[in-house]
Amino acid sequence: MDKFSFKDVLVTVAGLFITVFIAWVLITATGNNPSEVAKYLYEGGFKGTRNIANSLYQATPLILTAVATLVSFRVGMFNIGINGSMYVGALYAGWAGYRFTGLGHFSHVTLCIAIGMFVGAAWMLLPALLRVYAGVSEIISTIILNFVAVLFVSYMANGPFRADPIAPATPRILETAELKQIFPNSQFNTGFFIAVFVAILAHFVLNKTTFGYELRSGGDGLVGMYPSRFSSYLGIPSDRSAITGMLISGALGGLAGAIEVLGAVRYFFQELEFNQGFDGILIGILGKLEPIGAIIASLFYGAIKNGGFYVDYKTDVAREIIIVLISILIFFVSAQKIVKGLEKYPIVKKLDSIFSRKKM
Amino acid sequence: MNKEIAIDLKNITKAYPGVVANKNVDFQVYKGEIHALVGENGAGKSTLMKILYGIEQPDEGEIFVNGSSEVISKVETAINLGIGMVHQEFTLVPSFTAPENIGLGQEPKNNRGLVDWKGLNNAVMDIAKKYGFEVDPGLKMIDASVGVQQRTEILKTLYRNANILILDEPTAVLTPQETDELFTVIRTLVDEGKTVIFITHKLREVMEIADRVTVMRAGEVQGVSETGNTSITELASQMVGREVFLQVKKDEAQPTEKILDVQDLWVHDARGLLAVKGIDLDIKKGEIVGIAGVEGNGQTELVEALTGLRKASKGKVMYLDEDIASSSPKNIRRKKIAHIPEDRTNTGLNTQLSIWENLIGNSYFRKPLSSRGIFNLKKVGEHANKLREDFDIRAPNVSLKVKSLSGGNQQKVVVARELSEDPSLTIASQPTRGVDIGNIEAIHEQLVQMRDEGGAVLLVSAELDEVMAVADRVGVMYEGQIVKWVNPKEVDQAQMGLYMAGVKD
Numbered sequence: 001m002d003k004f005s006f007k008d009v010l011v012t013v014a015g016l017f018i019t020v021f022i023a024w025v026l027i028t029a030t031g032n033n034p035s036e037v038a039k040y041l042y043e044g045g046f047k048g049t050r051n052i053a054n055s056l057y058q059a060t061p062l063i064l065t066a067v068a069t070l071v072s073f074r075v076g077m078f079n080i081g082i083n084g085s086m087y088v089g090a091l092y093a094g095w096a097g098y099r100f101t102g103l104g105h106f107s108h109v110t111l112c113i114a115i116g117m118f119v120g121a122a123w124m125l126l127p128a129l130l131r132v133y134a135g136v137s138e139i140i141s142t143i144i145l146n147f148v149a150v151l152f153v154s155y156m157a158n159g160p161f162r163a164d165p166i167a168p169a170t171p172r173i174l175e176t177a178e179l180k181q182i183f184p185n186s187q188f189n190t191g192f193f194i195a196v197f198v199a200i201l202a203h204f205v206l207n208k209t210t211f212g213y214e215l216r217s218g219g220d221g222l223v224g225m226y227p228s229r230f231s232s233y234l235g236i237p238s239d240r241s242a243i244t245g246m247l248i249s250g251a252l253g254g255l256a257g258a259i260e261v262l263g264a265v266r267y268f269f270q271e272l273e274f275n276q277g278f279d280g281i282l283i284g285i286l287g288k289l290e291p292i293g294a295i296i297a298s299l300f301y302g303a304i305k306n307g308g309f310y311v312d313y314k315t316d317v318a319r320e321i322i323i324v325l326i327s328i329l330i331f332f333v334s335a336q337k338i339v340k341g342l343e344k345y346p347i348v349k350k351l352d353s354i355f356s357r358k359k360m
Numbered sequence: 361m362n363k364e365i366a367i368d369l370k371n372i373t374k375a376y377p378g379v380v381a382n383k384n385v386d387f388q389v390y391k392g393e394i395h396a397l398v399g400e401n402g403a404g405k406s407t408l409m410k411i412l413y414g415i416e417q418p419d420e421g422e423i424f425v426n427g428s429s430e431v432i433s434k435v436e437t438a439i440n441l442g443i444g445m446v447h448q449e450f451t452l453v454p455s456f457t458a459p460e461n462i463g464l465g466q467e468p469k470n471n472r473g474l475v476d477w478k479g480l481n482n483a484v485m486d487i488a489k490k491y492g493f494e495v496d497p498g499l500k501m502i503d504a505s506v507g508v509q510q511r512t513e514i515l516k517t518l519y520r521n522a523n524i525l526i527l528d529e530p531t532a533v534l535t536p537q538e539t540d541e542l543f544t545v546i547r548t549l550v551d552e553g554k555t556v557i558f559i560t561h562k563l564r565e566v567m568e569i570a571d572r573v574t575v576m577r578a579g580e581v582q583g584v585s586e587t588g589n590t591s592i593t594e595l596a597s598q599m600v601g602r603e604v605f606l607q608v609k610k611d612e613a614q615p616t617e618k619i620l621d622v623q624d625l626w627v628h629d630a631r632g633l634l635a636v637k638g639i640d641l642d643i644k645k646g647e648i649v650g651i652a653g654v655e656g657n658g659q660t661e662l663v664e665a666l667t668g669l670r671k672a673s674k675g676k677v678m679y680l681d682e683d684i685a686s687s688s689p690k691n692i693r694r695k696k697i698a699h700i701p702e703d704r705t706n707t708g709l710n711t712q713l714s715i716w717e718n719l720i721g722n723s724y725f726r727k728p729l730s731s732r733g734i735f736n737l738k739k740v741g742e743h744a745n746k747l748r749e750d751f752d753i754r755a756p757n758v759s760l761k762v763k764s765l766s767g768g769n770q771q772k773v774v775v776a777r778e779l780s781e782d783p784s785l786t787i788a789s790q791p792t793r794g795v796d797i798g799n800i801e802a803i804h805e806q807l808v809q810m811r812d813e814g815g816a817v818l819l820v821s822a823e824l825d826e827v828m829a830v831a832d833r834v835g836v837m838y839e840g841q842i843v844k845w846v847n848p849k850e851v852d853q854a855q856m857g858l859y860m861a862g863v864k865d
Contacts, residue, residue, distance in 0.1 A: 210724055210733045213717065221712035230710040233669060233701060234721045235690030 015332030023325050032317050041322075044310020045303035051310065053188035057264065059302025060188075061086070061256040063195040065280025066287060066294035067202050068252035073289055074206065075245030076219025076226035076238075081127060081142025082253035083277025084149030085120035089254025091153045092119040094261040094268035095161055097173025108176040113194075113258050120254015121247040123149065128246035131226065132239045138246070139224070146277070157270040169269035179263035189263030196295060198252065203291040215241045222285070253277060282330050301326065365427065366391040366524055366555045367412065372421035374407055381407040382418070383579040389524070391426075394546060394556045396566040396587075399576035400599055400796030401768035402754070405559050408576070409526050413445045414438040425524075444517025445526040450509050454502035458495050458512045459484040462519045487518050492548050507538035511545065524555045531565055532793075535654045536824060536857040543569050561599075561797055563592045564825075575599055600798040608801075610808045613832040615644035619785055619816045620666075625675035625685070627661040635661035637840035638675070643785065648807060648817040650831025650848070654860050655822045658840035660702060663789045663820055667699040668692040669707075679785070693722060698783035700774055702790040702820075704767075708774040711763035715755055716744035718762050719777050751776035752799065767794035775803055779810065786810055789820045804830050824856055838862045 027034040045055050065082050072079035093116030100111060127141035154168075163171035179189040206212040218228030218238040231238035256276060261268055283301055287293025308322030367389040374382040382404045389395045399405045410416040412423065414432040423430050425441045432438050438445075452461045463480040470476040481497050488495040493511050501509055510530060517525055527546075531539045546556055546569060558570060566573050567587055575582040575598040582598040620643040627636035635658040643649045651659055664670035666677060668689035677685040684692055693699075701707040709718050720740060723729055728739045744758040753772045755765060762770055771794055778786065788807065792800040807817050807830060821827050827834050828848040835842040836859040844859045 208735050208737065210730050210735065213720075213724055213735070216713070216717075217710060217721070219712070220710065223712070225710075225712070228710065229669075229703070229707040230721075232689055233667075233699070233707045235668075235688065235693045237690075 011332070015329055018332055019325055019329040022328055023321075026321060026324070027317060030317065030321075032315060037311055037315060037317055040311045040314045041304070041307040043307070044314075045307035049183055050186050051306060053183040053186040054309075055303040055306040056192050056299070057186060057188040057302070058305045059298040060192045060195045060263075061260055061274075061276040062279055062283055062298040062301055063199050063295055064252050064256035064259070065276045066283040066298055067199050067280075067291050068249045068256070068277075069280045069284035070287070070289040070291065070294060071202060071206070071215075071252065072245050072249035073222065073284065074220050075215045075241050076224055076228055077128075077131065077242050077246055077249075078139045078224045079124065079127075079142055079246060079249045080139055080281065081124065081145045081149075081277075082249065082256075082280055083274055084142070084146040085123045085250040085253030086257035086260075086274050086277045087149040087153045088123050088257070089116035089120035090257030090261045090265075090272070090274070091156055091161070091170075091268050092116055093254075093258030094170050094173060094265075097177035097262060098163075098171040098267075100177075101174065103176055105176045108174065109179060109262065112173075112177050112262055113255060116258025116261075117251040117254045120257065121251040123254070124246045124250030125243075128243045131246075132242055153268070153272075154270050157268055157272075161268070167269060170267050172267045173262065177262055178266065179259060181263070187264040189259070191259030191263040194255070194259060198255065199291040199295050202252075206291065215245055218242065219245075220289075222289070256280075286330060364391040365389070366425070367557070368424035368427075369408065369412065370422045370424070372408065372411060372418045372423075374404075374411060374416060374418050380579050382411070385421070385576070385579070385581055387574055387581065388584075389555060389557060390572070391555055392550060392553060393571040394550055394558055394569055396558045396560060396570035396573040397576065398559075398561055398563065398566055398573060398595065398599060400561065400798060401794065402578075402766045403576040403599070403796075404579040405576055406528070407579075409445065409528065409557070409559065412438065413443060413526060439520050439522070442521060442523035443526065444520060444522025444524070446510065446513040446517060446528065446530060448528045448530075448532060450513055452501045452509055452512060455500055457498060457500055458504075458508075458515065459497050461501060461512055462516045466520065484515065484519065487515060491518065491545065491552060493545065505538075506533045507535075507541060510534070510542065514545065514549075523553070524557065525549065526557045526559070528559045529561070530558070531560065531562060533655075533822075535860060536853060537861060539565070563595050563599075563797075566595065567592060577601055596797055599796075608804045608808060608829045610830075611812070613647045613811065615647040615832075616814070617645055618642055619645050619680060620818070621676075621678040622666070623676040623678065625662070625665060625677065626673045627658070627665045627670060628673050629658075629661050634673075635840055636665065639840075639842055641835065641842065643816045643818055645784075645814050645816050646811055647833065648811050648819055648831045650827035650834040651818070651820040651837055651842075652824055652827040652834050652856060652860060653822070653837035657837045659789070659820045659822075659837055662837070663699070663702070663787055663818075666787055666818070667697070667701075696782070696784040698722070698778040698781065698786045700778045700786070700788040700791045702793070704771055704774050704793075709762050709770060711770070712761065714759050714761055715748070715753065715765070715773060716740060716758040718773050719744045719747050719758070719780075721777055722781050723777075747776040747780055752802065768796050768799060771795050772799060772803075775806070779806055783810075783815060785816045785818070787818045787820075790822065791819070792821075792823070792826060800826075824853060824860070828853075828856070836860055 024034045027037050044051055046052060065086065068082045093112045096112040096115045100108060127138045127145060130136035130141050131138040157170060158168040161170045162168055179191045181187060181189045206216060214236045217234060217236050218231040218241050219225045226238060226242045228238045231241060265272060283297045284294055287297040304322060304326060308319040311317055311322065312319035365388055369385060369387040372382050372385040385408055387408060397405050407416060411418050414435045414437050417433065423432055430441060459481050462484050468476040468479040485495065485497065493515060530542060534542060549556060560566060570587050572584060572586050573595065574584045575595055577599055622639055622641040625636055625639045626634065629635035639662060653659055661670060665672045668687050672685040675685060676683050679695060705711055720729060728736055729743060730736060748755065748758055751772045753776060754769050762773060775791060792803050795803065811817055819827060819831050831848055834846050834848050836844045838860065839862065
């Protein structure tokens with residue numbers, strides 16, 4: 001409610017302009033042609049069915065990890081460990097994908113996803129309990145668990161779940177466990193619709209149900225507030241909210257990993273690398289901690305990311321420069337002081353009062 | 361009278377998004393006077409002082425200090441001009457002593473470049489002696505009383521050569537005795553040639569100490585008068601814009617059956633020390649029981665134990681026929697016990713949430729606000745907007761975050777929520793803290809109305825005036841015990857001050 005205002009739009013646009021300017025300078029300085037880069041960035045992100053499909057594919061896990069982030073933030077917990085949940089969710093969804101035979105397509109996919117989400121949630125149980133019952137900062141424990149997750153899945157892919165004698169990888173999942181790829185030559189798959197559905201569901205639960213209200217009563221800001229005096233004062237058990245929020249967050253991370261394996265990669269291997277759990281934190285914040293905002297920000301981010309791959313493929317510019325650009329953009333967009341500084345201009349004040357009018 | 365002008369603010373205008381905090385404000389302070397600046401919350405007093413102290417910049421207007429035009433773009437400029445400010449929230453390092461706090465940032469150095477502690481101590485003690493302050497140079501602020509902390513703050517401004525002192529609601533945290541001591545200090549300061557601007561909303565104090573008074577309302581100056589030529593009633597109506605009744609209008613209480621019976625209650629505080637030491641207390645339907653006392657004498661722990669936020673160590677809390685000692689806040693709330701907590705920003709509200717989300721904290725689960733766990737946002741909006749109107753919460757809509765409201769309006773959100781669900785017993789702790797005079801009146805009326813409709817109220821307040829005016833019976837708390845029960849009609853302020861200081865008959 002009352003979250004997106006004209007100022008935010010203005011800052012985002014201003015941030016875009018500054019980013020474009022800095023990009024121009026950087027690309028020119030590295031001896032490349034900025035307008036060419038811009039062209040390929042646009043084409044890679046938005047031009048043609050295949051590129052659009054790939055952009056949406058890139059956005060899929062980001063939507064889920066961004067929602068995972070914002071759910072935890074809004075219950076007052078800072079879950080930085082979504083990447084870990086994503087890894088373990090991917091591993092076990094992949095395991096379920098080859099381990100259970102003789103199932104129908106729908107039931108097999110559902111089972112794999114359920115297992116991935118369950119494992120992702122279970123991964124967050126320890127930091128949640130440590131926070132609630134021992135006062136260990138969830139920021140620290142979840143960061144540590146990210147490293148543990150990488151080593152754990154690497155061990156599992158190399159040991160117990162290893163199938164291939166040459167490469168450390170699990171067997172390929174069965175066809176019944178696959179999320180269908182819709183377009184030729186693109187890893188875009190039906191997982192995208194699951195991600196969008198889950199984000200909309202999260203929007204409904206957080207904002208329109210008493211369960212969501214109880215979860216949010218202890219947090220709802222960019223400040224870790226657990227344990228919330230307000231919740232316990234109202235008779236809402238804030239411990240339970242904190243644990244529930246962390247488990248939901250972990251389950252969504254696990255789901256992101258499961259969709260990657262079931263829809264795109266189709267098996268789990270030691271070198272499989274995820275960083276969407278971290279990108280999700282930025283995107284969650286960029287989307288103002290609202291699930292709908294997370295969808296929009298993820299689509300944007302996914303398009304730029306895919307555009308970056310295309311630039312990398314077509315020119316000499318390394319795709320890392322795209323990551324630099326995205327970082328600069330987020331830096332400016334989240335610069336709250338700039339927003340405050342703008343308030344003194346009458347035109348901004350006026351437009352703001354027009355655009356942020358509310359219903360209730 | 362010496363009419364040399366120390367501060368002259370001319371035609372100051374300052375607008376924030378959606379609100380004009382100061383509108384063409386003229387504000388003049390004579391050299392050597394005590395000038396009170398009064399007004400409701402949000403009237404613009406703080407903004408005006410922030411402008412004078414360089415924290416905020418005016419959109420329009422001029423500032424003259426001692427006759428010369430100045431642009432005060434930052435606090436350092438104000439300090440160099442001899443302006444000092446003592447904020448309502450103290451800015452002291454708790455683990456430092458008074459001299460360490462006073463010297464912080466402007467420490468005298470010895471010839472090796474190290475802090476000259478002895479010189480600092482001497483300088484501080486010299487200033488203290490000159491103005492008749494008592495300072496214990498070895499006492500850390502964490503162990504010092506609020507009064508001592510405040511004097512340290514004043515010394516800090518004097519150490520920085522302030523000639524014009526701005527005191528922002530200095531008496532809000534003081535006992536009557538400490539207030540008297542502060543007034544003595546202020547008079548000494550003025551005798552030594554200092555000028556004092558005294559921000560408050562307690563009009564009795566204005567009449568007692570100030571030479572002149574400027575009243576602000578809704579960002580504009582309503583009037584400037586000499587205290588000799590005005591009255592509390594006149595100032596109050598200037599502040600509020602209408603007649604206010606300073607006395608709470610109420611009939612004799614008609615207590616019926618006992619609703620709460622506290623027997624030999626003992627409670628430990630957060631540090632594990634005994635804070636409540638064997639309290640007996642009962643409340644009947646149809647009466648308001650007051651607890652007076654200087655803050656920190658166990659009132660917080662008493663209220664927390666009664667409302668389930670803190671476990672009782674020993675004793676019983678009988679509510680009707682059931683012992684609710686150490687019951688959960690949820691169970692206690694289900695029994696129609698409302699709680700207005702003393703700490704509004706962390707306990708009473710989640711300031712990150714919107715107004716409506718804060719208003720439904722005790723009703724979100726019932727029909728028609730929600731059904732089967734899903735909100736009916738239309739009904740929720742109606743409910744929240746009705747409370748906003750009934751309790752005069754000044755906000756353009758209920759979707760705004762609570763943190764954007766002024767302190768007084770935030771308090772109204774808490775009071776509105778707690779009184780809205782028809783409670784049988786209301787436990788109100790500092791219910792009018794930071795609330796302005798017109799709304800204090802409204803909250804008091806609501807508590808009395810609660811009582812007249814057969815409800816019971818426990819009113820815990822550090823404001824002696826409030827307890828004496830609203831409660832039907834008053835217990836004075838001192839060091840974890842109720843040292844005296846009085847009928848508020850039969851004792852005077854001075855007598856109460858003594859009880860609050862622990863003096864028994």
